[in-house]
Amino acid sequence: QKEVEQNSGPLSVPEGAIASLNCTYSDRGSQSFFWYRQYSGKSPELIMSIYSNGDKEDGRFTAQLNKASQYVSLLIRDSQPSDSATYLCASTFSWGKLQFGAGTQVVVTP
Amino acid sequence: GAVVSQHPSRVICKSGTSVKIECRSLDFQATTMFWYRQFPKQSLMLMATSNEGSKATYEQGVEKDKFLINHASLTLSTLTVTSAHPEDSSFYICSARDWSDGNQPQHFGDGTRLSIL
Numbered sequence A: 001q002k003e004v005e006q007n008s009g010p011l012s013v014p015e016g017a018i019a020s021l022n023c024t025y026s027d028r029g030s031q032s033f034f035w036y037r038q039y040s041g042k043s044p045e046l047i048m049s050i051y052s053n054g055d056k057e058d059g060r061f062t063a064q065l066n067k068a069s070q071y072v073s074l075l076i077r078d079s080q081p082s083d084s085a086t087y088l089c090a091s092t093f094s095w096g097k098l099q100f101g102a103g104t105q106v107v108v109t110p
Numbered sequence B: 001g002a003v004v005s006q007h008p009s010r011v012i013c014k015s016g017t018s019v020k021i022e023c024r025s026l027d028f029q030a031t032t033m034f035w036y037r038q039f040p041k042q043s044l045m046l047m048a049t050s051n052e053g054s055k056a057t058y059e060q061g062v063e064k065d066k067f068l069i070n071h072a073s074l075t076l077s078t079l080t081v082t083s084a085h086p087e088d089s090s091f092y093i094c095s096a097r098d099w100s101d102g103n104q105p106q107h108f109g110d111g112t113r114l115s116i117l
Helices: none
Strands: A004-006 A011-014 A019-025 A032-038 A045-048 A054-059 A061-066 A071-076 A083-093 A098-100 A104-109 B004-007 B010-013 B019-024 B032-038 B045-051 B068-073 B076-081 B090-096 B112-116
Touching: A011 A019, A011 B076, A019 A032, A019 A083, A019 A104, A032 A061, A032 A071, A045 A054, A045 A061, A045 A071, A071 A083, A071 A104, B004 B090, B010 B019, B010 B068, B019 B032, B019 B112, B032 B068, B032 B076, B045 B068, B076 B090
Parallel strands: A011 A104, B010 B112
Antiparallel strands: A004 A019, A019 A071, A032 A045, A032 A083, A054 A061, A061 A071, A083 A098, A083 A104, B004 B019, B019 B076, B032 B045, B032 B090, B068 B076, B090 B112
């Protein structure tokens, strides 16, 4: 059973602070990893993809991947109220299928 | 970026009705599309993989006769929920990936909220 684990939260973050989200995965064969943001009642929206060990930055978002530890993280700098959402970690397995974590709810407080 | 269109966005119908949901890739060809279901406060669960020109492959526990999938062209997949009952009420989301570009992620449609009375 392929598994992706995330803390469900909620993660409460003051506006302007850094939100740190973590994710672990069980399938050592996974090659691609994604972070999706999902607002309540909406479908997921891709915010970051990462394929190799290390850090990848895109605006206020930084994804980190450590394949040896089977660990993926997402940092959100200068958190804004509009960042309040559920963040889904996902990894690929056979034929491009995605395995999703349960999601971490982030609440940014003014 | 890749755009996936899903229609309708919301359906409310009586028990026993069959409901068809369409998923289109607008600016790329998608030989494979994916159908997910999401219940409130739960994560996305993959239901099936839709393959252009061949039969869909269903995840364990998903009834293929209940959830009919047709992928007749490189840009269109349809999911039909046959004889829907209240327990089928859920948020159904499709996704597609541009397979012509190696590591491209899946892009999601806006979802269809299905309510069976």
